[in-house]
Amino acid sequence: MSRGLLFVISGPSGAGKGTICQAYLKEADHTWLSISATTRSPRNGEVHGEHYFFLDREEFEQRIQDGDFLEYANVYGNYYGTPRSLVEEKLEKGYDVILEIDIQGALNVQSNTDEGIFVFILPPSMEELKARIIRRGSETPESLIRRFESAFEEINYVSRYNYAVINTTVPEALDSVRAIVRAEKCRVGRVLPNIKELQGEMPDGKKDHD
Amino acid sequence: MSRGLLFVISGPSGAGKGTICQAYLKEADHTWLSISATTRSPRNGEVHGEHYFFLDREEFEQRIQDGDFLEYANVYGNYYGTPRSLVEEKLEKGYDVILEIDIQGALNVQSNTDEGIFVFILPPSMEELKARIIRRGSETPESLIRRFESAFEEINYVSRYNYAVINTTVPEALDSVRAIVRAEKCRVGRVLPNIKELQGEMPDGKKDHD
Numbered sequence: 368m369s370r371g372l373l374f375v376i377s378g379p380s381g382a383g384k385g386t387i388c389q390a391y392l393k394e395a396d397h398t399w400l401s402i403s404a405t406t407r408s409p410r411n412g413e414v415h416g417e418h419y420f421f422l423d424r425e426e427f428e429q430r431i432q433d434g435d436f437l438e439y440a441n442v443y444g445n446y447y448g449t450p451r452s453l454v455e456e457k458l459e460k461g462y463d464v465i466l467e468i469d470i471q472g473a474l475n476v477q478s479n480t481d482e483g484i485f486v487f488i489l490p491p492s493m494e495e496l497k498a499r500i501i502r503r504g505s506e507t508p509e510s511l512i513r514r515f516e517s518a519f520e521e522i523n524y525v526s527r528y529n530y531a532v533i534n535t536t537v538p539e540a541l542d543s544v545r546a547i548v549r550a551e552k553c554r555v556g557r558v559l560p561n562i563k564e565l566q567g568e569m570p571d572g573k574k575d576h577d
Numbered sequence: 578m579s580r581g582l583l584f585v586i587s588g589p590s591g592a593g594k595g596t597i598c599q600a601y602l603k604e605a606d607h608t609w610l611s612i613s614a615t616t617r618s619p620r621n622g623e624v625h626g627e628h629y630f631f632l633d634r635e636e637f638e639q640r641i642q643d644g645d646f647l648e649y650a651n652v653y654g655n656y657y658g659t660p661r662s663l664v665e666e667k668l669e670k671g672y673d674v675i676l677e678i679d680i681q682g683a684l685n686v687q688s689n690t691d692e693g694i695f696v697f698i699l700p701p702s703m704e705e706l707k708a709r710i711i712r713r714g715s716e717t718p719e720s721l722i723r724r725f726e727s728a729f730e731e732i733n734y735v736s737r738y739n740y741a742v743i744n745t746t747v748p749e750a751l752d753s754v755r756a757i758v759r760a761e762k763c764r765v766g767r768v769l770p771n772i773k774e775l776q777g778e779m780p781d782g783k784k785d786h787d
């Protein structure tokens with residue numbers, strides 16, 4: 368069983384990373400969506416281990432000290448983070464792992480691991496991004512402007528990613544994500560162990576030439 | 578119109594690169610299969626500009642001196658080569674260009690250009706490779722053994738490629754090639770110009786932040 372791949376799917380809010388990840392997960396085999404840990408209280412219907420791992424502050428801070436977060440942040444007094452041990456366990460078992468996280472989180476993951484294929488989801492236009500943020504409806508005019516300006520600024524971080532997918536329509540963006548996963552599995556460094564096997568089969572018994 | 582991509586599809590004989598390229602070209606838009614130049618005589622039914630560009634030795638050698646080959650080789654006294662100017666013209670017009678060439682040719686292309694995404698087509702097993710070479714039928718036992726041994730040696734060059742596709746079945750290999758093309762078009766460096774445009778659309782007129 369070869370090790371799974373870690374895909375970090377990220378982008379400004381309103382770009383559609385959540386929708387794309389959900390659509391991808393529906394069809395993908397052997398793929399696990401990482402679950403965040405948080406110190407905030409569960410909301411109605413949120414299940415521990417399904418939506419979040421709900422930890423108390425003491426445990427969260429202990430885990431920070433133990434280096435058990437691929438990334439974490441403190442947002443308005445609550446911690447959020449990606450537990451490294453779980454991600455590691457799934458990768459080791461051959462599962463691909465998807466982290467759907469914001470841009471700051473993605474950049475932190477980059478500092479904390481050598482693994483990870485970083486995919487930035489972009490809106491088709493800034494007008495459309497604005498429309499999507501407005502459609503969510505839960506924003507005051509001030510927070511809407513702040514969210515939109517921050518999305519605009521965040522797009523500059525795209526250059527730190529490996530791939531950028533423009534989310535014109537979900538099926539098209541999904542095709543691209545699917546292609547990125549398949550192509551990454553064909554990268555020579557990842558196929559090499561299978562090739563060694565192939566050469567081991569040489570009928571006259573030759574092995575591992577240079 | 579953004580510049581097309583150059584894909585070099587290569588592999589040992591019998592791995593199936595020709596079949597895969599033909600299948601890919603049938604479905605791909607804006608894609609051009611490069612045509613080699615050669616000094617050998619046309620065989621029955623071969624058309625200049627369709628199967629090969631048939632050049633006389635003097636013209637071929639002049640073009641070598643002018644640096645107009647992305648790669649060339651002299652095989653049993655005849656020259657074969659990939660004309661750089663035609664490839665350049667198609668790329669400039671936004672066409673993806675496929676070079677279907679042997680491994681030595683692919684390595685020469687690597688020395689002669691900074692462009693190129695290198696895809697190595699592998700047989701599913703050495704036994705299957707042998708069977709495929711035998712099925713072609715046009716070989717003497719000696720040339721069969723030589724061809725097979727050379728295929729075995731050539732597999733070691735896979736590490737100089739970007740991608741390796743194991744040709745278990747043509748539809749699966751085709752899926753992988755298709756995915757590689759699509760993923761390469763999502764590489765951040767290639768999408769960046771579109772992103773600059775996206776940011777240029779910022780309703781309040783902000784442009785090109787850092």
